[in-house]
Amino acid sequence: MTAEINLTGNLKGADAFERAVMMTRTARAEDIDELGHVNNAVYLVWAQDIATAHWRAIAGDAMCAAYVWVALRHEIDYRDQVLEGEMVEIRTWLGAAAGPRFARHTDIRKPGARRASAVVVTQWCLIDAESRKPRRVSAEILEPFGVSGA
Numbered sequence: 001m002t003a004e005i006n007l008t009g010n011l012k013g014a015d016a017f018e019r020a021v022m023m024t025r026t027a028r029a030e031d032i033d034e035l036g037h038v039n040n041a042v043y044l045v046w047a048q049d050i051a052t053a054h055w056r057a058i059a060g061d062a063m064c065a066a067y068v069w070v071a072l073r074h075e076i077d078y079r080d081q082v083l084e085g086e087m088v089e090i091r092t093w094l095g096a097a098a099g100p101r102f103a104r105h106t107d108i109r110k111p112g113a114r115r116a117s118a119v120v121v122t123q124w125c126l127i128d129a130e131s132r133k134p135r136r137v138s139a140e141i142l143e144p145f146g147v148s149g150a
Contacts, residue, residue, distance in 0.1 A: 005053040009091070012058065012146035017107060020091035021054050027082050037081035038117075044074055047106040047120040050092045058144045066129055067141070072101065073123040080117040086110060088117060097142065097149030100126045100134035 009022040025046055033039035048071070056064060082088055088108050095103030106120040128135045142149045 005049060007050075007053055007057055011054065012144070014054070014093040014145070015095075015147045016093055017091060017105075020093040020107070021050065022089055022091045023050050023053065024087055024089055026087045027084050029084055032084050035081075037083055040076070040078060043076060043078070043108055043118040043120065046088075046090050046108060047074070047076075047092070047104075047122060050090050050106060051104050051122065051124070054092060060144075063141070063144075067135065068127045068129050069102075069124045070127055071122050072125050075121045077119045078117070079115055079119070080110075080113070082108075082110070082117050094145060094147045094149070095121070097137040099136055102126065102137050102141075102149065 005023050007021050007023055010019045011021055013019055014021045027038050031038050031042045051069075055069060059067070087110065089111055091107045093105050095105055097103075102124045104122045104124055106122070107116050108118040108120070109116040126135045126137050126141065127133065137149055
């Protein structure tokens, strides 16, 4: 993770943009690429940071010890640049679960902006920490998040 994360919004029931979990970030000098804006890879770090923080905030020690999430696929659309010193609001919410896969949506935008700077959809895979094999996303995982996973 890149910095301490303070989550706000709906930790439980985050199933749409309007009910998302949120954190903020301010673009630092080390986040900026040769074009003068936030590097594309930084958006993915931010998406992973909020996803990981949301999991840890909800799952508790026992589930965090029993399961690990790995990113299988990131789809990202870049729509607006973020410059050094600009703050962004990063929202995440849960999508559909299918077998061991769970979709997570992330929206990164400047406060008050009508348009996102980046939109990320990540397919995560639930892994059993001991066996290192995929595990079905079950009610045990979904219930603490307050989502159905459908």
